[in-house]
Amino acid sequence: MTDLSMTPTVKNDTPLLTVEHLTMRFGGLVAVNDVSFTARNSEITAIIGPNGAGKTTLFNCITGFYSPTVGRMTLRHPDGKEFLLERMPGYRISQQASVARTFQNIRLFGGMSVLENLMVAQHNKLIKASGFSIAGLLGLPSYTNVERESVELAKYWLDRVRLLEFADWEAGNLPYGAQRRLEIARAMCTEPVMLCLDEPAAGLNPRESADLAEILTFIRDDHKTGVLLIEHDMSVVMTISDHVVVLDYGRKISDGDPHFVKNDPAVIRAYLGEEEGEELPPEIAADLPEVAKRAEEGA
Numbered sequence: 001m002t003d004l005s006m007t008p009t010v011k012n013d014t015p016l017l018t019v020e021h022l023t024m025r026f027g028g029l030v031a032v033n034d035v036s037f038t039a040r041n042s043e044i045t046a047i048i049g050p051n052g053a054g055k056t057t058l059f060n061c062i063t064g065f066y067s068p069t070v071g072r073m074t075l076r077h078p079d080g081k082e083f084l085l086e087r088m089p090g091y092r093i094s095q096q097a098s099v100a101r102t103f104q105n106i107r108l109f110g111g112m113s114v115l116e117n118l119m120v121a122q123h124n125k126l127i128k129a130s131g132f133s134i135a136g137l138l139g140l141p142s143y144t145n146v147e148r149e150s151v152e153l154a155k156y157w158l159d160r161v162r163l164l165e166f167a168d169w170e171a172g173n174l175p176y177g178a179q180r181r182l183e184i185a186r187a188m189c190t191e192p193v194m195l196c197l198d199e200p201a202a203g204l205n206p207r208e209s210a211d212l213a214e215i216l217t218f219i220r221d222d223h224k225t226g227v228l229l230i231e232h233d234m235s236v237v238m239t240i241s242d243h244v245v246v247l248d249y250g251r252k253i254s255d256g257d258p259h260f261v262k263n264d265p266a267v268i269r270a271y272l273g274e275e276e277g278e279e280l281p282p283e284i285a286a287d288l289p290e291v292a293k294r295a296e297e298g299a
């Protein structure tokens with residue numbers, strides 16, 4: 001369980017990702033404005049903020065979909081290898097820097113089976129083992145070994161996300177929540193050092209959100225993978241995150257452990273300032289009277 005006490009728990013001193021002064025402009029609009037933060041190995045770092053705050057844009061910069069206007073993003077692998085992400089195209093960020101991501105909207109191969117989706121994710125490893133030749137594909141032992149390992153890895157993750165019995169189903173026929181879990185399994189089959197998830201709990205019921213939280217803590221604790229999580233569901237964020245970064249209008253307005261962030265008057269103001277109809281996250285709403293009083297008193 002995440003420690004919710006006032007003292008931030010530092011589990012690992014090695015930064016996995018260091019983002020420095022990241023700015024992304026679209027014409028006159030500054031979607032991400034001078035944002036700096038650090039994400040660590042074996043930690044879940046949540047990026048939260050109202051709609052349009054710049055969360056997805058930040059992910060798109062980290063994963064190479066966009067080239068940031070200004071800023072540095074350094075990824076350090078546990079073996080010490082460093083990658084300057086702002087200089088790398090997206091495919092190298094996934095293949096060489098080992099950063100995997102899921103999207104705000106599900107992007108599975110709907111017509112392929114569940115297992116095939118996980119094999120496609122391991123395509124690079126399989127092609128390499130084939131020696132880039134037909135001979136390889138026709139059954140060289142090195143290829144068949146890698147293929148067997150790939151199936152084993154796929155089955156391992158299907159089991160973890162409770163989809164093993166659906167391995168032969170067409171991915172597009174799975175219920176929505178199961179597709180969300182399959183996306184995470186697919187990302188983990190690439191054996192990433194950092195997993196980036198864009199609103200994985202969107203559209204899930206409370207039971208499915210709890211399952212998701214369990215999968216993410218397993219990924220952190222048993223695989224020591226750093227998780228970067230954009231999420232609106234505050235019950236998920238506040239329970240499993242080690243570290244929360246809050247964006248509003250492209251700027252970072254708060255950064256700390258969940259307890260610190262949910263009591264930060266700047267965060268409360270940002271959520272209160274949302275358009276009518278936007279719901280205040282319950283965890284924040286619960287503490288609101290006390291926090292509003294402190295904000296008034298200028299604490």
Ligand SMILES: Nc1ncnc2c1ncn2[C@@H]1O[C@H](COP(=O)(O)OP(=O)(O)O)[C@@H](O)[C@H]1O
Nearest residue numbers: 026029031049050051052053054055056057058
């Ligand atoms: N490709 C783009 N071109 C122009 N504006 C964009 C683009 N992507 C995002 N934006 C704008 O940047 C701002 C931040 O968007 P986004 O990162 O999607 O926010 P969030 O994910 O926090 O809801 C919004 O005002 C959005 O309209």
Ligand SMILES: [Mg+2]
Nearest residue numbers: 055056057104
């Ligand atoms: Mg978004």
